[in-house]
Amino acid sequence: METMPERNIEFGLYGAQGIKGHEAVARRLDDLAGYVATPITARRGLLARLHYLTRSDRSRDRARDAGLTVTDRTLKAWLEGRRSPSRANLARIERAYRAVRRENVARYLTARLNRAGRGTRIEIHPLNQSQVDRPRQRVVDYRTMNIRHWDRLVQAWAAGDERDLDDAWVDQIVDLGSQWGSTSTSPTWASRPD
Structure with missing residues (x-):
């Protein structure tokens, strides 16, 4: 298994901007949870x-x-x-x-996300490297992948366990190879889950 950079170097050290992949997953799951939209101050x-x-x-x-x-x-x-x-x-x-x-x-x-074994297709975008010096930039294109087993991701999110959510996310994207092991990633849903 490859080591993800957010675990062994300072995230955004050279000026890359974005959020860690597991944080993006948590935000999207929060969106899907359907919280009350009216602010608590009202x-x-x-x-x-x-x-x-x-x-x-x-x-x-x-x-x-x-x-x-x-x-x-x-x-x-x-x-x-x-x-x-x-x-x-x-x-x-x-x-x-x-x-x-x-x-x-x-x-x-x-x-909903497992879709009876069919999974949900997501897009994974690299961090914004526009502020990184040219010699340190990596060429990384966005990728799509289908995640078929959301159980561990959703369970960690529901428990509010950021470390387990990070571990579950890394287990899902490790098969993307060294191109994605060289830079942190940010997932978005390619299409709304059925």
């Missing part, structure tokens, strides 16, 4: 998140596990509009909401 966005986190005892337990440890009385006051969460509590609500939402949609996303 009353409607706050209520949507609170209702999602309090709709059942199981949801409340999972929200507590994700770091939302306020009392039921406080939650009720927020829902009724008698009190407003502090900035720190807004951040906790958002983190808990995203964690619970990822956990809830993980199985659906895995099935």
